[in-house]
Amino acid sequence: MVKLSSALEKIDIPRKTVYRLSLYQRCLQKLLDQNVETVSSEDLAKSAGVKPTQLRKDLGHVGQFGTRGLGYSVATLSEAISGVMGLTVLQPVVMVGVGNLGSALLRYSGFRKEGFEIIAAFDADPSQVKVAPDQLGLPVYDVREMGRYVADHGVRMAIIAVPESAGQAVADVLVASGVQAILNFSPAVLNVPDEVIVNHVDLAAELGSLSFFVS
Amino acid sequence: MVKLSSALEKIDIPRKTVYRLSLYQRCLQKLLDQNVETVSSEDLAKSAGVKPTQLRKDLGHVGQFGTRGLGYSVATLSEAISGVMGLTVLQPVVMVGVGNLGSALLRYSGFRKEGFEIIAAFDADPSQVKVAPDQLGLPVYDVREMGRYVADHGVRMAIIAVPESAGQAVADVLVASGVQAILNFSPAVLNVPDEVIVNHVDLAAELGSLSFFVS
DNA sequence: TAGATTGTTAATCGATTAACAATC
DNA sequence: TAGATTGTTAATCGATTAACAATC
Numbered sequence: 001m002v003k004l005s006s007a008l009e010k011i012d013i014p015r016k017t018v019y020r021l022s023l024y025q026r027c028l029q030k031l032l033d034q035n036v037e038t039v040s041s042e043d044l045a046k047s048a049g050v051k052p053t054q055l056r057k058d059l060g061h062v063g064q065f066g067t068r069g070l071g072y073s074v075a076t077l078s079e080a081i082s083g084v085m086g087l088t089v090l091q092p093v094v095m096v097g098v099g100n101l102g103s104a105l106l107r108y109s110g111f112r113k114e115g116f117e118i119i120a121a122f123d124a125d126p127s128q129v130k131v132a133p134d135q136l137g138l139p140v141y142d143v144r145e146m147g148r149y150v151a152d153h154g155v156r157m158a159i160i161a162v163p164e165s166a167g168q169a170v171a172d173v174l175v176a177s178g179v180q181a182i183l184n185f186s187p188a189v190l191n192v193p194d195e196v197i198v199n200h201v202d203l204a205a206e207l208g209s210l211s212f213f214v215s
Numbered sequence: 216m217v218k219l220s221s222a223l224e225k226i227d228i229p230r231k232t233v234y235r236l237s238l239y240q241r242c243l244q245k246l247l248d249q250n251v252e253t254v255s256s257e258d259l260a261k262s263a264g265v266k267p268t269q270l271r272k273d274l275g276h277v278g279q280f281g282t283r284g285l286g287y288s289v290a291t292l293s294e295a296i297s298g299v300m301g302l303t304v305l306q307p308v309v310m311v312g313v314g315n316l317g318s319a320l321l322r323y324s325g326f327r328k329e330g331f332e333i334i335a336a337f338d339a340d341p342s343q344v345k346v347a348p349d350q351l352g353l354p355v356y357d358v359r360e361m362g363r364y365v366a367d368h369g370v371r372m373a374i375i376a377v378p379e380s381a382g383q384a385v386a387d388v389l390v391a392s393g394v395q396a397i398l399n400f401s402p403a404v405l406n407v408p409d410e411v412i413v414n415h416v417d418l419a420a421e422l423g424s425l426s427f428f429v430s
Numbered sequence: 431t432a433g434a435t436t437g438t439t440a441a442t443c444g445a446t447t448a449a450c451a452a453t454c
Numbered sequence: 455t456a457g458a459t460t461g462t463t464a465a466t467c468g469a470t471t472a473a474c475a476a477t478c
Contacts, residue, residue, distance in 0.1 A: 067435085
């Protein structure tokens with residue numbers, strides 16, 4: 001019997017566990033493609049780069065999906081994680097900032113594979129965007145239209161790839177228009193209400209901190 | 216009196232502290248540009264997006280730089296952090312993979328500002344690279360030349376932006392050639408010796424994990 | 431049944447925060 | 455001296471790991 005935490009009851013799962021769940025999900029997808037039917041916590045953990053005991057603890061936050069002595073059904077576990085993560089429906093996302101990084105991310109196929117569709121992009125100066133619209137495969141609007149667009153389309157997730165100076169203002173508009181989760185590639189520290197989640201990917205700091213460990 | 220841990224004695228600082236030190240360093244740089252001479256832990260912490268008490272704890276791992284009642288000298292603290300982080304010399308870095316993401320990162324100015332210089336790029340098929348060499352400002356070599364180049368030039372840091380299938384093989388060559396720290400943008404989980412440090416930026420997982428928090 | 435592997439509790443480890451004495 | 459702010463210890467919190475009973 002599979003026990004699933006009800007979608008209605010507010011489940012709180014540690015942020016790090018949530019992050020790893022999406023790693024597990026990707027590994028399971030690969031196993032599905034290879035027609036593997038069953039996997040043990042040991043094997044799945046290894047392919048995700050974690051300890052088996054951590055994997056089992058993580059899954060414990062979500063429910064019970066395994067069979068003792070056998071392991072996990074790849075299909076069942078994958079569906080369960082997708083369900084909890086809200087990955088069962090294609091999630092619309094907007095991209096803000098279409099410079100170097102923004103346009104590279106627009107062409108990155110990994111997001112779509114994960115179940116996301118970037119439906120529109122915004123820039124402070126769309127006429128300056130160097131990549132042809134048909135190359136990007138979506139329209140680039142003036143950032144002044146962003147608030148309305150996001151509200152009208154019920155968009156709840158956004159990716160920010162603007163210069164530091166513009167980060168906070170962009171975030172303010174997104175939040176005011178209903179965005180609940182932001183992936184922030186700008187160096188700006190974003191101040192948002194508690195109920196809004198920000199994942200900050202600080203490229204310069206990631207590289208900078210590596211320097212400590214060399215030589 | 217400023218006390219600095221000797222460069223010879225092996226200091227071990229938690230990885231998260233090291234990461235935040237590079238945030239502080241960037242904030243201090245901005246203060247320097249504004250000719251601010253002194254800053255309190257409260258103000259510096261706020262601009263880095265952490266609690267003052269955490270900032271002071273982090274600095275405590277490195278030495279004593281403040282003046283009670285007054286705060287920190289921006290110049291002194293900045294130099295101290297640069298010293299500990301090894302940011303006083305321009306650090307040469309190689310980029311592996313010049314696709315969408317790789318070429319965007321090559322044009323990203325944030326790395327250079329932080330004290331890094333990307334001195335060469337490698338790709339499995341340099342003839343396929345879409346961006347003109349003079350636009351990138353550096354040569355793109357065949358990946359088969361990577362090992363020799365890295366060893367010859369004493370390169371100790373690398374950025375990996377290749378497809379998942381190539382990630383591990385690339386890492387193996389880098390490590391064998393003397394690379395000690397890797398910033399990995401490929402989805403691959405890299406197996407490297409303990410003395411090599413990997414920062415993994417998993418774009419799809421960052422976005423994927425946000426999905427849990429919406430609606 | 432015997433072997434394998436989960437689910438979960440307890441123990442450990444590390445990181446964050448609060449509090450405050452030291453001291454400019 | 456009085457006010458401010460650091461440096462550091464102790465308390466709290468959360469996350470990881472080990473261990474093992476439950477059970478297929």
